Amino acid sequence: MIIRSSSSRDIPSSEITPYDIYMDRRRFIGRVAAGAAAAALVPGTLTACTDEVEAQEELTPYEDVTSYNNFYEFGTGKSDPAANAHTLRTEPWSIEVSGLVKNPARYALEDFVKPHTVEDRVYRLRCVEAWSMVIPWRGIPLADVVRRLEPLPSAKFIRFETLHDPAQMPGQRAPILDWPYVEGLRMDEALHPLAFLATGLYGRDLPNQNGAPFRLVAPWKYGFKSIKSIVKIEFVERQPVSSWEKSNPREYGFYSNVNPNVDHPRWSQARERRIGEWRKRDTLMFNGYDEVAPLYAGMDLQKNF
Ligand SMILES: Nc1nc2c(c(=O)[nH]1)N[C@H]1C(S)=C(S)[C@@H](COP(=O)(O)O)O[C@H]1N2
Numbered sequence: 001m002i003i004r005s006s007s008s009r010d011i012p013s014s015e016i017t018p019y020d021i022y023m024d025r026r027r028f029i030g031r032v033a034a035g036a037a038a039a040a041l042v043p044g045t046l047t048a049c050t051d052e053v054e055a056q057e058e059l060t061p062y063e064d065v066t067s068y069n070n071f072y073e074f075g076t077g078k079s080d081p082a083a084n085a086h087t088l089r090t091e092p093w094s095i096e097v098s099g100l101v102k103n104p105a106r107y108a109l110e111d112f113v114k115p116h117t118v119e120d121r122v123y124r125l126r127c128v129e130a131w132s133m134v135i136p137w138r139g140i141p142l143a144d145v146v147r148r149l150e151p152l153p154s155a156k157f158i159r160f161e162t163l164h165d166p167a168q169m170p171g172q173r174a175p176i177l178d179w180p181y182v183e184g185l186r187m188d189e190a191l192h193p194l195a196f197l198a199t200g201l202y203g204r205d206l207p208n209q210n211g212a213p214f215r216l217v218a219p220w221k222y223g224f225k226s227i228k229s230i231v232k233i234e235f236v237e238r239q240p241v242s243s244w245e246k247s248n249p250r251e252y253g254f255y256s257n258v259n260p261n262v263d264h265p266r267w268s269q270a271r272e273r274r275i276g277e278w279r280k281r282d283t284l285m286f287n288g289y290d291e292v293a294p295l296y297a298g299m300d301l302q303k304n305f
């Protein structure tokens with residue numbers, strides 16, 4: 001039994017309700033369970049990921065996930081990306097892989113994703129602005145992509161870049177950040193099984209405002225590390241300078257792990273508001289993903305914030 005990812009590109013978003021999507025997802029998981037044994041034998045088929053987060057926490061409604069966003073290329077207001085990101089053309093899309101790597105090339109998005117097994121994963125995303133969401137992502141593990149590209153031993157970091165095209169991204173006409181948006185991960189962070197390249201959410205292709213056609217999801221770090229609409233992946237020896245670090249190194253560090261013990265210079269990081277709720281929750285170290293702690297053993301996380 002081959003389970004294929006259904007594309008949402010032909011379904012107007014106005015017709016998708018959170019209920020439809022939720023039911024769709026339930027049915028999808030049922031199908032995967034039924035076909036799990038067969039799917040395991042067929043490379044490139046879709047598999048579901050059993051996920052603790054989903055069992056414990058309510059998903060943030062689709063409506064909120066797609067209307068309350070940070071994507072400065074389309075404006076600095078939370079509703080700007082949903083209002084403005086329709087000007088982004090996501091087809092065709094290619095990714096340029098360069099630097100210290102055995103397989104540098106310009107890859108069409110389809111070819112880039114195809115060799116990998118597409119998975120559904122529920123991850124919390126916690127913004128540095130002290131709000132969070134729980135999102136069912138769809139995509140491929142970053143580690144699988146990195147291994148296939150074969151970095152050289154000298155590659156210590158990965159540098160990611162978002163599209164730079166003010167014609168499609170009106171926010172880039174103002175010098176809010178030093179465009180294009182840049183982010184980076186240390187190689188061992190990129191190889192951690194939690195690091196994910198998302199192509200969809202709620203079982204459908206990513207809406208433009210969420211970083212279509214594909215974006216990083218590093219769930220143990222503040223949301224800004226999860227760079228959207230990626231066009232360049234470069235393997236480098238030295239720690240890249242991210243856009244936020246460049247704009248304000250006192251407020252935004254390279255690591256930016258979710259850490260309730262290190263306040264942002266202008267506000268506390270101890271608590272957060274889950275979008276859709278009024279009460280505040282305590283923020284958890286590494287956003288609750290304790291399995292990444294060994295990556296930072298021996299590092300002073302007050303200094304390397
Ligand atoms: N290219 C780009 N990527 C970006 C941003 C951005 O402004 N531009 N904002 C970041 C921030 S601050 C957050 S919190 C998350 C928000 O992701 P979401 O809108 O899908 O919830 O995207 C991150 N990725």
Ligand SMILES: [Mo]
Nearest residue numbers: 127128223224
């Ligand atoms: Mo953020």
